[in-house]
């Protein structure tokens with residue numbers, strides 16, 4: 542059944558790949574409003590035919606086995622999407638992983654940032670760190686540069702915003718259609734979910750053949766979804782256990798570094814500055830992870846926790862929300878702001894713009910904006 546589901550996901554991929562991922566978002570957002578996933582139509586005697594419209598319905602009507610449904614729900618949740626609302630087109634997410642693979646950066650994600658930084662320096666890019674932009678400057682109806690928190694201004698021919706477009710940052714933004722994203726159905730009142738990480742230093746070697754990534758599902762996924770998307774902490778969260786075999790992450794072969802990750806409600810509805818709450822949640826996550834790694838608790842030397850409060854401080858995203866990848870379907874409700882903006886010279890890149898969050902999608906947004914800047918507004922993606 543999973544194989545047949547992947548075949549249908551492949552059809553959705555063929556139908557939506559270019560406009561959804563490889564081209565700047567078209568002005569006609571409705572072109573992506575129709576769900577490209579060819580849901581199975583089930584005829585029923587004397588009753589209307591049934592067809593899956595959401596991720597949860599694909600699980601219930603097509604995969605039918607609760608374990609397969611949990612697997613699919615887990616994919617949506619790991620990207621911060623509510624399986625009860627996210628369109629069936631989210632099938633693209635496991636499809637992309639099964640087709641193109643899932644990539645681990647040797648040395649951890651930091652190594653990717655370092656590599657990009659080095660490459661940029663070689664291409665004579667100048668970086669200015671610790672410079673908070675308070676507003677994009679406008680002159681004669683064009684973006685003309687940025688204003689910094691210390692009161693200085695920087696002039697520019699083009700401005701590319703790679704952060705959440707918070708109110709006030711962009712002149713005239715409140716009048717733009719669909720300019721602020723992250724406002725998905727089901728999270729409207731609470732903001733998109735964030736991530737809770739537990740970083741563990743373990744004594745003892747990683748056993749040979751240990752699995753890189755294990756997802757520990759709860760028996761009752763519905764309760765977890767109600768909690769995460771209802772602004773509460775789940776009693777039994779889905780926990781992703783990451784055990785990369787990467788010598789760069791450990792001091793020697795007698796130790797192991799393991800990361801636990803859960804999708805959680807953002808800071809705001811849940812007070813992630815509450816240390817007792819964080820301690821309890823950490824303990825729950827370690828307990829869940831121990832179901833996949835027996836003896837985990839006894840091996841812990843040191844642990845560090847990263848909550849949505851840390852994400853907010855690092856990325857500027859309100860509540861430490863993490864942007865989901867853009868999805869077709871649902872009338873365009875899961876699309877992000879386009880890369881071109883109504884203000885000439887101002888472009889949006891990164892997870893809060895088309896085609897959405899995650900390094901792969903955010904990377905595509907960078908490629909699209911580069912195309913728009915170099916080739917002009919008519920740019921329609923690389924061939």
Ligand SMILES: Cc1cc2nc3c(=O)[nH]c(=O)nc-3n(C[C@H](O)[C@H](O)[C@H](O)COP(=O)(O)OP(=O)(O)OC[C@H]3O[C@@H](n4cnc5c(N)ncnc54)[C@H](O)[C@@H]3O)c2cc1C
Nearest residue numbers: 672673674704736852855856857863891892898899900903
């Ligand atoms: C804990 C965690 C785990 C994740 N795990 C995964 C995963 O497993 N797989 C996956 O695909 N995605 C994952 N993500 C999501 C992924 O990291 C993001 O989608 C991606 O990093 C977005 O890249 P970006 O360049 O758009 O934004 P960011 O990486 O957030 O960069 C934005 C930058 O802009 C700066 N900034 C913000 N506002 C301003 C301002 N006003 N002035 C100046 N600078 C500003 C910030 O300081 C930051 O450096 C995870 C995210 C988190 C937080």
